Amino acid sequence: MKNVLVLTVLMCAAVASKAQQKPDSVALNKKRNVPVTQYGVASFYADKFEGQRTCTDEVFTQKKLTAACNTLPLNCWIRVTNLKNDKSVVVWVNDRMHPANPRLIDMSKSAAVALGYTGRGLTRVKIEYLGKKKPEIQMVAGNQ
Numbered sequence: 208m209k210n211v212l213v214l215t216v217l218m219c220a221a222v223a224s225k226a227q228q229k230p231d232s233v234a235l236n237k238k239r240n241v242p243v244t245q246y247g248v249a250s251f252y253a254d255k256f257e258g259q260r261t262c263t264d265e266v267f268t269q270k271k272l273t274a275a276c277n278t279l280p281l282n283c284w285i286r287v288t289n290l291k292n293d294k295s296v297v298v299w300v301n302d303r304m305h306p307a308n309p310r311l312i313d314m315s316k317s318a319a320v321a322l323g324y325t326g327r328g329l330t331r332v333k334i335e336y337l338g339k340k341k342p343e344i345q346m347v348a349g350n351q
Contacts, residue, residue: 247311249332251319261302269316275302276312284337289322289330296321
């Protein structure tokens with residue numbers, strides 16, 4: 208019986224890991240084994256998630272510059288750059304996406320507005336890991 212339970216858990220983990228999008232390319236931070244730069248597709252949260260709890264137990268709001276990502280640690284800062292218009296924004300990773308979500312990152316609507324892709328819903332992005340400490344840089348940059 209114990210072997211069946213272990214096998215079931217392993218199979219579920221394998222299915223979940225295959226469903227997640229693998230970044231197009233990854234450079235790792237050797238000290239922390241964290242992806243430093245990734246490329247992939249971004250979307251933004253639907254309004255139905257407003258007021259719900261994130262994985263870090265924060266209340267989600269579309270007004271904050273936050274994101275959900277399965278390939279980066281929680282409670283870290285990242286810079287996301289829209290590859291179509293070169294706009295970038297720094298966001299706080301405070302949530303995870305559903306394992307079957309094929310995208311690299313889901314962002315709050317405020318972050319999507321800053322990147323200029325709310326009309327399309329999806330865009331190709333570059334994600335740069337900035338660390339756990341809040342960066343002392345301008346929060347929104349690029350062609351504005």
